[in-house]
Each structure stands twice: as C-alpha cells, then as structure tokens.
Amino acid sequence: MPAIPELEAIRKTQILDAALQTIAANGHANVTMDDICKAAGLSKGGLAHYFKSKNDLFKAAFKAFFDRIFHRSQETMQAVDDPMGQLLSFDWLYNLDDPDLNIGYPLLFDVMSLAAHDEDYRRIFHDWIDNWVVLLEGALRKGLAKGHFKQLNPEATARTISAIYQGTATRWYLDPESHTTDWALTSFRQAIEGLMRPYLTQP
Amino acid sequence: MPAIPELEAIRKTQILDAALQTIAANGHANVTMDDICKAAGLSKGGLAHYFKSKNDLFKAAFKAFFDRIFHRSQETMQAVDDPMGQLLSFDWLYNLDDPDLNIGYPLLFDVMSLAAHDEDYRRIFHDWIDNWVVLLEGALRKGLAKGHFKQLNPEATARTISAIYQGTATRWYLDPESHTTDWALTSFRQAIEGLMRPYLTQP
DNA sequence: GTAAACCGACTGTCTGGTCGGTTTTTCATA
DNA sequence: TATGAAAAACCGACCAGACAGTCGGTTTAC
Incomplete structure (x- = not known):
C-alpha cells in the first residue's frame, strides 16, 4: 500500500x-x-x-513535455479573440527568455531525429503536431463561421501554417547569427498573411 | 609513398x-x-x-553529403529560367523514390539535434542553410534585375522561402499519414506564392 | 628494402539493468 | 497507544555487454 x-x-x-x-x-x-x-x-x-527502463523514462518525459507546452499554447491562443490574430498568436515561440523554449527546442530536435528511426517517437511527433493543428484549425473554423475567411480547407491550411512556424523557428533557434528575432517575426507573419490572403473575405 | x-x-x-x-x-x-x-x-x-576518430568521420560524412546535395539542387535550379519558377523548383524534395532523400532527411534531423549541443554541427547546419539561401537569393536578385519583383530584401526573403520548404518537408517526411505529398506540394507553393505576391510587379 | 595500407585481437571505460539488503510507512491487533 | 508484521520506497554495489581506440604484426605496392 x-x-x-x-x-x-x-x-x-x-x-x-x-x-x-x-x-x-x-x-x-x-x-x-x-x-x-x-x-x-x-x-x-x-x-x-x-x-522500468531508460526507454520508458525518455518516452514518458517527451510526452509529458509536449503535453505541457500544448496546454500552454492553448491558453495563449484563447486569450486572443480575432481568428486572424489567433493564427498569429504564437510569437512567444521566438522569445528565448522563456525557459520552456530552451528545453523545448532541443527536445523537439531530438524527437525528430529519433522519429526518423523509431515508430514510438514518430507517434509522439505526430501527436504533438496534431495538437497544434487542432488549435489552428479551431481558429480557422471560427474565422469561417464569422465570415472572415472563405473557401479554405481548415485542416490542410492549419498544417501549412504550423509548418511555417516550425520552419522559421528551426532556423531562428539553430542559427541565430543569420536569423534574427526580427527576421523570424517578420517571416512567419508575412508567410501566414500571404497564405491567408486568398481566403480573406475583406481584403 | x-x-x-x-x-x-x-x-x-x-x-x-x-x-x-x-x-x-x-x-x-x-x-x-x-x-x-x-x-x-x-x-x-x-x-x-x-x-582519426568517430567524431572526425561523422563530421566529414555530414559535410560531404550536404555538399553533394547542394550541387544537385544547384543544377536542378539552373535548369529553370524563370525566377519565380526557380523559387518553386525544389519539388524534388518531395519525392521519396529519390535515394538521396532517404539519406538526406534522417541526416538532416540528426544534424539538427546535434547542432543544438555542438558548435561544429551548428556550423555544418549553418553552412548548409547558407548554400540554399545563396541559391534562392540568386533567383530573387535575378527577378529584381529582370523587373519581375520589386522592393524585397533578397537575403531575408530567401531565408523565409527556404524555411517554408524545410517546415513543409519535415512534416511530410516524419508524419506522412497526415501529410500527403499533395499537401506538401500545394502547401509550399501557396505559401511561397503568397509570400511573393506583394513583391510582384505584374499581378 | 621500405613505406604505405591494412588487419584484428586486445584493453580500458562506460553504462543500463539487477538484486540483496535497508529504511520508512501503514495498519491490524492487543 | 504500543507493537510488530508486511508492504512500499529506496539504496548502491555489482555484473555483463558494448564499444572506441590502440598496437604489434602482416600484406601490398613500388
């Protein structure tokens, strides 16, 4: 007992x-x-x-962290009301003063390199992505319902937006000398706004 | 002797x-x-x-591979003439029949996870990115010179485009069940075209 | 003959997991 | 409330396998 x-x-x-x-x-x-x-x-x-084993512990650790970071991004996003603003609400990803991120980026890179050879880590990566996608998809559906957006496929578009965030963040974190925070913030905004422009009802 | x-x-x-x-x-x-x-x-x-050592060998191997893949993408790009076409010429990244890519993706993920903790690998990553950027920058400058594009910062824009490619490719490779090749091809085109739209002289 | 190229047994170290043993806590019972 | 048995929590020495690098020796080319 x-x-x-x-x-x-x-x-x-x-x-x-x-x-x-x-x-x-x-x-x-x-x-x-x-x-x-x-x-x-x-x-x-x-x-x-x-x-039981190192493997068990590691997998549990990765899962636990990504869960935590997901809940956090959920909260940040829900603090914004405008759907377009929600899509762009992840600028906290580019703030290294945030202790979560100094853990999160190395962890993400580890998961990706493990996922290339291990099904369990592929699953962890998949779940993590899906969480982000569901969040972004929610914002997109809300925008459709409110009449801000039109004619878009919420899931596919959510995946594209999330991929843009990830691509920009990777560069910014691993090669900061060539990728300033300004560049990262401008980049993801321009790319996401450009992607969304055809779907906006009021240009 | x-x-x-x-x-x-x-x-x-x-x-x-x-x-x-x-x-x-x-x-x-x-x-x-x-x-x-x-x-x-x-x-x-x-x-x-x-x-001399495992470390030496591994670093040399990574460098050699990224050099090879760079020369290849250079050739592919130079086969296209139109600057906008050049920016979009990397669709071969999404073709798994290509043996180089089945090596390249796992290698890239390994380099990134190593780069998070090792200066030498950070350098390898940096050099690899820079190669891509120089290529894309060339296309952008050419477009500016030809009057196709206007008012853009070639280096920053090249980095954004390359980050879009990488973000999309990462998803597509590691989580193919949720990210089809169609999605990948559509995504990077829409994102890059959306990004470039404000810089086009003929809309 | 000589030096480069190559071999593979060996060594020292590192590390994950085990296991017998110790401490702490709980709880039934007096 | 005191007691003691049993279970849970925890310890750390130990073991066995894996592995990078070494080194004395052999083969090959000139």
Missing part, C-alpha cells in the same frame, strides 16, 4: 522534470541514467522503482 | 558513403565503428588509417 497517495505522482514528475532538464541540456544521446538520478536526487534503484 | 595516387580519395569516399548509409539507416546514435567497417568492407585498423 502506498505511503502517501500522491507520492508516486510527485516522484514521477520530479524524475520527469530532471530527465527533461538533463536531456535538453545535453541531448538524449549524451544522457545517462546516473545523470538523471543525480538531477532528481534519487538513487539508481529508487529511480528504477518508478521507471 | 602512396600505392595508388588516388587511393586515399577512393577509400575516403568509400568510407564516407558507408558511413552515410549506415547513419541514415540507423541514426547517428545507433551506429558503431564496426558497423561502418562492415559496410565499407574494411577492418577497424584500416578505417583508422583514414579517419
């Missing part, structure tokens, strides 16, 4: 947080279980009590 | 090719020197004669 009912949840998030920090700082390939143990303040055996 | 003058070059490309195939198939983190030795038909000592 459990000591404290919430203990398992507490320990698990403690371990997952430690794993995320360590993976983001060093890359998944350079992280050992000992590293995570130290970061989590637990012993090897203690950690094994909660996660 | 060298046995055959060209031997070193032959062996090196032989090893690099083997490394690229193996890395692309398994991911850089899952490749051992023995794997590459087998793929290259050389022994450990033989391989060591040409590359």
Whole structure:
C-alpha cells in the first residue's frame, strides 16, 4: 500500500522534470541514467522503482513535455479573440527568455531525429503536431463561421501554417547569427498573411 | 609513398558513403565503428588509417553529403529560367523514390539535434542553410534585375522561402499519414506564392 | 628494402539493468 | 497507544555487454 497517495505522482514528475532538464541540456544521446538520478536526487534503484527502463523514462518525459507546452499554447491562443490574430498568436515561440523554449527546442530536435528511426517517437511527433493543428484549425473554423475567411480547407491550411512556424523557428533557434528575432517575426507573419490572403473575405 | 595516387580519395569516399548509409539507416546514435567497417568492407585498423576518430568521420560524412546535395539542387535550379519558377523548383524534395532523400532527411534531423549541443554541427547546419539561401537569393536578385519583383530584401526573403520548404518537408517526411505529398506540394507553393505576391510587379 | 595500407585481437571505460539488503510507512491487533 | 508484521520506497554495489581506440604484426605496392 502506498505511503502517501500522491507520492508516486510527485516522484514521477520530479524524475520527469530532471530527465527533461538533463536531456535538453545535453541531448538524449549524451544522457545517462546516473545523470538523471543525480538531477532528481534519487538513487539508481529508487529511480528504477518508478521507471522500468531508460526507454520508458525518455518516452514518458517527451510526452509529458509536449503535453505541457500544448496546454500552454492553448491558453495563449484563447486569450486572443480575432481568428486572424489567433493564427498569429504564437510569437512567444521566438522569445528565448522563456525557459520552456530552451528545453523545448532541443527536445523537439531530438524527437525528430529519433522519429526518423523509431515508430514510438514518430507517434509522439505526430501527436504533438496534431495538437497544434487542432488549435489552428479551431481558429480557422471560427474565422469561417464569422465570415472572415472563405473557401479554405481548415485542416490542410492549419498544417501549412504550423509548418511555417516550425520552419522559421528551426532556423531562428539553430542559427541565430543569420536569423534574427526580427527576421523570424517578420517571416512567419508575412508567410501566414500571404497564405491567408486568398481566403480573406475583406481584403 | 602512396600505392595508388588516388587511393586515399577512393577509400575516403568509400568510407564516407558507408558511413552515410549506415547513419541514415540507423541514426547517428545507433551506429558503431564496426558497423561502418562492415559496410565499407574494411577492418577497424584500416578505417583508422583514414579517419582519426568517430567524431572526425561523422563530421566529414555530414559535410560531404550536404555538399553533394547542394550541387544537385544547384543544377536542378539552373535548369529553370524563370525566377519565380526557380523559387518553386525544389519539388524534388518531395519525392521519396529519390535515394538521396532517404539519406538526406534522417541526416538532416540528426544534424539538427546535434547542432543544438555542438558548435561544429551548428556550423555544418549553418553552412548548409547558407548554400540554399545563396541559391534562392540568386533567383530573387535575378527577378529584381529582370523587373519581375520589386522592393524585397533578397537575403531575408530567401531565408523565409527556404524555411517554408524545410517546415513543409519535415512534416511530410516524419508524419506522412497526415501529410500527403499533395499537401506538401500545394502547401509550399501557396505559401511561397503568397509570400511573393506583394513583391510582384505584374499581378 | 621500405613505406604505405591494412588487419584484428586486445584493453580500458562506460553504462543500463539487477538484486540483496535497508529504511520508512501503514495498519491490524492487543 | 504500543507493537510488530508486511508492504512500499529506496539504496548502491555489482555484473555483463558494448564499444572506441590502440598496437604489434602482416600484406601490398613500388
């Protein structure tokens, strides 16, 4: 019987947080279980009590993080009312003062490189994308319902918009010397506005 | 004295090719020197004669591949004359029958995840991007000179276009069930055409 | 003969997972 | 409330496999 009912949840998030920090700082390939143990303040055996294997832990960590970041972007988007404004509401992606992002970008790159060879990570990537798409699709449908937009395929367009965000963000994060924040902000706005122009009812 | 003058070059490309195939198939983190030795038909000592360390070999392999793919895209683009056509000439990126791409995508994801933690790989990524940008910039400058385009910043716009390609391609490759080739082709065209519309002289 | 090219057994290190043991908590019972 | 058995939580030494790099020796080319 459990000591404290919430203990398992507490320990698990403690371990997952430690794993995320360590993976983001060093890359998944350079992280050992000992590293995570130290970061989590637990012993090897203690950690094994909660996660069967390194693989299990890593997958759980990635899933947990992308869930968190999704909920956050959902909130940010819902703070905006105008559908077009919602589509453009992800400029917080380009703010490195945000601690989530310093974890999020390395993690995303790790997931992508893993997804190229591992079905489970492909699934994690897929789910993450789908979350974004559902959000953007919501804004597009709202715009259609309000009569701001016309004739667009919400899902396909949502995927395109999200791909534009990702493409711009990748460059901005990995090669900041050549891709300033100004460039990133201007780029995604111009690209998304250009993409949406044919679908606007009031030009 | 060298046995055959060209031997070193032959062996090196032989090893690099083997490394690229193996890395692309398994991911850089899952490749051992023995794997590459087998793929290259050389022994450990033989391989060591040409590359000091795993690190050296991997970096050389990545560089070699991105060089190759750059020359190829250069040729493809120069086969098109119209500047706007040149900007849209990278649809071969969305053809998985192409053996280069089955190597290229996994490699690109590996480089990005490595670049997040290693300066040398950041440089490789940077150089690769720059090659693309120079190509696209050329097309944009040509369009300006010919009077097809106006008022655009060639470098910034080239970077945006290249980011659109990359964002779309990433989705298409890693999550093909939700991102069909049709979607990819339509997406990048719509996004790039939308981006370019304000800069066109003849609408 | 000599140097480059190549071989493959060996070594030292790293690391994930295991496992016997210890501490802590719970709870039934007196 | 005291007690003690049982379960959960946790520890860390240990093991076995994997792997990069080395090195003495062999083959090949000139």
